[in-house]
Amino acid sequence: MKNMMSVVVALVLCVLVTGLPAQAQDFSHIEAILERLDAQSRFDNTDFSSVLTMVVEDVEKGIEKMVVRQFRRDDGERFLLLIQEPVTEKGQGYLLEGDNLWFYDPSSRQFAHTSLKENFQDSDARNADFGSNSYSSSYEVEGYLEGTLGNFEVYIIDLKAVDDTVPFPFVKLWVTKDSDLVLKTEEYSLTYRLMRTGLFPKYTKVGDVVMPVQMVFIDELVPGNKTQISVSEISVSDIPDHVFTKAYIERVNR
Amino acid sequence: MFLTMKVAFRNISRQKKRSFLLAGAIAFGMLVITLMNALTGGVVGTIRDNFSHALGGHVFITGQEWTDAGQMIMKIRPDENLDRLLEENATQIEAFTRRSQAMPTMIFGSKQTMQMLYGVDFTEEDKLLDSLVVTQGRLADVLVEENAVILPQPVGERLGVQVGETILIRLETLTGQQNVGELKVVAFIEDQEELGLSAAFTSRSYLNTLLGMDQHEYQILNMFVTDLSLVDSFARIFREGLRTPDEGEEEAEPQVAVMVAGVPLDPLAEAEEITPWEGTRYRVMHINQIMEAVELVVGVLNRVGLVIFLILLVVTMVGITNTFRMMMIERTKEIGTMRAFGMHQKQVKNIFLWEATFLGLLGCVGGLVLAGVISLIVGNITFDADPSLQFFLNQGQVVFDVSLASVIGNTAIVVLISLLAAYWPARAAARMSPMKALSSHT
Structure with a gap:
C-alpha cells in the first residue's frame, strides 16, 4: 500500500513537473511595458527635429566626429537625416518614406535604396536607431528577470523577433521598473552571439515623448569600436512637408 | 602569263x-x-x-523567390526538374558546381576585412582542392571540420591570423538579419589567378546555416560546357526547361546579373516594378552575355x-x-x-x-x-x-x-x-x- 502511495505521488509529481513548462508564463505586464516604450518613443502629434553629434571610434580608422541634422515625422513614418560634418560627407542624406529608405550622395547626385537594417555611415548606429521603437510589434517576450543596473531597479527582458524583418533576431532590454526607460540593450545574432550593446544614460521629455539624449553603441565583435551620440537643439516645431522630399535634399545641396 | x-x-x-x-x-x-x-x-x-575561371563556369543559374514578408531572396531549392535537365545534358557538361556565397566581414581581434566567401560541397567539387595552391596549412582539413575555411594568403596577412586560429565572420542572412559565425583557418592559398578576385572557401552546409538556408539549398549553379561554341543553345535548353508556366515567353535573353566578388556586372540595370510570384524563378546566364x-x-x-x-x-x-x-x-x-x-x-x-x-x-x-x-x-x-x-x-x-x-x-x-x-x-x-x-x- 505504501509502495502504491509512493508510485501515485511520484506520478502526480511527474505530471506536475512535466506540466509546468507547458503552462504559458504570463508576460502581459512586460508586454504592456513594451507597448509603453513604443508609445513614448513616437512623435505622433508633433514633428521633431534635432542635431545629432556622433563620435565614431574605430580602432583602425581612429576617431571621427559627425554632425547630423535630424527631422522626424512619425505620423507617416518619415525622417530625414542630413549630414553636415565632416565636410567630405556634407550633403549626404537619408530619407525615410514609409517602407523606403533612400540614401542621397551629392557627388553622384543620385538616390540609392538602402535599408533600416544597415549601419549609419561607418558608425555603430543603425539607420533604424533614428526612428521610433517597435518592440511590441516586432518582438515577443521570451522571458524576463528582475535585477539592478547601477542604482536602478530594472526588468531584464529577453525578446525574440516575431519574423525576420528586424536586423537582430534576439534582443535583451534593461528597463527601469518605475519609469519605463531603456537603460541598456544587447542585440544578438541568429546564432545568439552578442553583436552590439547600447547604453542610454540620459533621457529628456519632449511633450509626451521620452527620448534618450545620449546614446552609446558598442560593437561587441571588434573590441574598441563604439559610437557615442548626443542629441541637441531639440525642437517640436512644425516642419514643412517639403522637407521630407527628395527634391529638398537635392536643393539644400545646391 | x-x-x-x-x-x-x-x-x-x-x-x-x-x-x-x-x-x-x-x-x-x-x-x-x-x-x-x-x-x-x-x-x-x-x-x-x-x-569563366573566376565565375566558376560558362553557364550560371540562379534562383529567386519571394518570402512571406514580401522580400525577394536568391536561392535554389532541390528541384527534380533541374536535376532532370542536368542528367539529360550530362554529355555536354564538363563539370558543374553548386555553391552558396556571401560577402561577410571577417574579424580577427581588432582587424577586419570584407572578403568573398564561397560555400562549397567539397565532396562534390573534388577538383577544387587540386586547383588551389597552398602556401600554408592542409587543404584536406576542410573535410574534417565543418566550419573550416581556406583563406587567400593576403587576407590572412591583413587579419594577422595563423593557421589553426579561429576568425569571426559577420554577415546577413538572406532576409537581412544579422548573423555571426566562427571559421577555423585550415589553410592559406595563393590569391586566385591574381585577378583581384580572391575568394575564400568554406563548407556549403555551414555557410547555409549562417545564411538561413537549408543544407541542400544553394545559390548558384555553375556549369562548364564541353563545347564553348554551343554555349548559347545549351543555356537556352536550361532557360526553357526551367521556365514556369506563369513566367510567359521571354522576348530576349535576360540581362546579365552575374556577380564578381560581390560586384554586379550590370551596373546600368534599372530598378523595375516586379510583381511577386509563387515558387522559384530561374535566371540562366552564359559567358557570351558577359563577353x-x-x-x-x-x-x-x-x-x-x-x-x-x-x-x-x-x-x-x-x-x-x-x-x-x-x-x-x-x-x-x-x-x-x-x-x-x-x-x-x-x-x-x-x-x-x-x-x-x-x-x-x-x-x-x-x-x-x-x-x-x-x-x-x-x-x-x-x-x-x-x-x-x-x-x-x-x-x-x-x-x-x-x-x-x-x-x-x-x-x-x-x-x-x-x-x-x-x-x-x-x-x-x-x-x-x-x-x-x-x-x-x-
Missing part, C-alpha cells in the same frame, strides 16, 4: 633598295594591323577564360586599327604610284623594245601590275613574319602587372591570337591597293607608242 610574271619578278630584284623600301612600308602597315588583330583576338580569348560588352570594345579597337592600316596604305599607295611612274620613265626604251618585238599593250600593263602584286605580297609576308617574331617575344614575357590588368593576361603573359580570315582579308586589301596604285602608271606604260619609246633619251 608566266613570262610576264617572270619579267615582273626580275624587275623587282633589279632595284633591290627601292623594292625593299616599298615592301617595307607595306610590311609596316601589315605589322600594325596584324599585331592589333592578334592582340584584340588574344585579349577576348583571355578575358573569356579568366571570366558581349568586351567584344563590342574589341570590335571598336579593330575598326580603329583598320582605319590606321588604311591610312598607312594610302600613304604607301602614293609612294607606289610615284615609284611606278618613275619606273615607267626609266624603262621607256625597254618598253619600246619589248613592244617592237611584239609584246602586247596588255602584257606591258600586266608586268607592272604583277610587280605591284609581288611588292604587296612581299610586304605582307614581311609584316606577318615581323608580327610573328614580335608576338613570340612579347608573348613569352611574364608581366608582374596590377591585379586588375591581370584580367587581360594569361598567367601574366600577353596572348596573341590572329585569325586566318583577318590575315587573308588584310592581304587582299594590300594587294588590291597596290594594284590600284600601280594601275595608272601601268596603263600609261602600256599605251606608250613603241616608236616614241625607242627614240626616247631615257
Whole structure:
C-alpha cells in the first residue's frame, strides 16, 4: 500500500513537473511595458527635429566626429537625416518614406535604396536607431528577470523577433521598473552571439515623448569600436512637408 | 602569263633598295594591323577564360523567390526538374558546381576585412582542392571540420591570423538579419589567378546555416560546357526547361546579373516594378552575355586599327604610284623594245601590275613574319602587372591570337591597293607608242 502511495505521488509529481513548462508564463505586464516604450518613443502629434553629434571610434580608422541634422515625422513614418560634418560627407542624406529608405550622395547626385537594417555611415548606429521603437510589434517576450543596473531597479527582458524583418533576431532590454526607460540593450545574432550593446544614460521629455539624449553603441565583435551620440537643439516645431522630399535634399545641396 | 610574271619578278630584284623600301612600308602597315588583330583576338580569348575561371563556369543559374514578408531572396531549392535537365545534358557538361556565397566581414581581434566567401560541397567539387595552391596549412582539413575555411594568403596577412586560429565572420542572412559565425583557418592559398578576385572557401552546409538556408539549398549553379561554341543553345535548353508556366515567353535573353566578388556586372540595370510570384524563378546566364560588352570594345579597337592600316596604305599607295611612274620613265626604251618585238599593250600593263602584286605580297609576308617574331617575344614575357590588368593576361603573359580570315582579308586589301596604285602608271606604260619609246633619251 505504501509502495502504491509512493508510485501515485511520484506520478502526480511527474505530471506536475512535466506540466509546468507547458503552462504559458504570463508576460502581459512586460508586454504592456513594451507597448509603453513604443508609445513614448513616437512623435505622433508633433514633428521633431534635432542635431545629432556622433563620435565614431574605430580602432583602425581612429576617431571621427559627425554632425547630423535630424527631422522626424512619425505620423507617416518619415525622417530625414542630413549630414553636415565632416565636410567630405556634407550633403549626404537619408530619407525615410514609409517602407523606403533612400540614401542621397551629392557627388553622384543620385538616390540609392538602402535599408533600416544597415549601419549609419561607418558608425555603430543603425539607420533604424533614428526612428521610433517597435518592440511590441516586432518582438515577443521570451522571458524576463528582475535585477539592478547601477542604482536602478530594472526588468531584464529577453525578446525574440516575431519574423525576420528586424536586423537582430534576439534582443535583451534593461528597463527601469518605475519609469519605463531603456537603460541598456544587447542585440544578438541568429546564432545568439552578442553583436552590439547600447547604453542610454540620459533621457529628456519632449511633450509626451521620452527620448534618450545620449546614446552609446558598442560593437561587441571588434573590441574598441563604439559610437557615442548626443542629441541637441531639440525642437517640436512644425516642419514643412517639403522637407521630407527628395527634391529638398537635392536643393539644400545646391 | 608566266613570262610576264617572270619579267615582273626580275624587275623587282633589279632595284633591290627601292623594292625593299616599298615592301617595307607595306610590311609596316601589315605589322600594325596584324599585331592589333592578334592582340584584340588574344585579349577576348583571355578575358573569356579568366571570366569563366573566376565565375566558376560558362553557364550560371540562379534562383529567386519571394518570402512571406514580401522580400525577394536568391536561392535554389532541390528541384527534380533541374536535376532532370542536368542528367539529360550530362554529355555536354564538363563539370558543374553548386555553391552558396556571401560577402561577410571577417574579424580577427581588432582587424577586419570584407572578403568573398564561397560555400562549397567539397565532396562534390573534388577538383577544387587540386586547383588551389597552398602556401600554408592542409587543404584536406576542410573535410574534417565543418566550419573550416581556406583563406587567400593576403587576407590572412591583413587579419594577422595563423593557421589553426579561429576568425569571426559577420554577415546577413538572406532576409537581412544579422548573423555571426566562427571559421577555423585550415589553410592559406595563393590569391586566385591574381585577378583581384580572391575568394575564400568554406563548407556549403555551414555557410547555409549562417545564411538561413537549408543544407541542400544553394545559390548558384555553375556549369562548364564541353563545347564553348554551343554555349548559347545549351543555356537556352536550361532557360526553357526551367521556365514556369506563369513566367510567359521571354522576348530576349535576360540581362546579365552575374556577380564578381560581390560586384554586379550590370551596373546600368534599372530598378523595375516586379510583381511577386509563387515558387522559384530561374535566371540562366552564359559567358557570351558577359563577353558581349568586351567584344563590342574589341570590335571598336579593330575598326580603329583598320582605319590606321588604311591610312598607312594610302600613304604607301602614293609612294607606289610615284615609284611606278618613275619606273615607267626609266624603262621607256625597254618598253619600246619589248613592244617592237611584239609584246602586247596588255602584257606591258600586266608586268607592272604583277610587280605591284609581288611588292604587296612581299610586304605582307614581311609584316606577318615581323608580327610573328614580335608576338613570340612579347608573348613569352611574364608581366608582374596590377591585379586588375591581370584580367587581360594569361598567367601574366600577353596572348596573341590572329585569325586566318583577318590575315587573308588584310592581304587582299594590300594587294588590291597596290594594284590600284600601280594601275595608272601601268596603263600609261602600256599605251606608250613603241616608236616614241625607242627614240626616247631615257
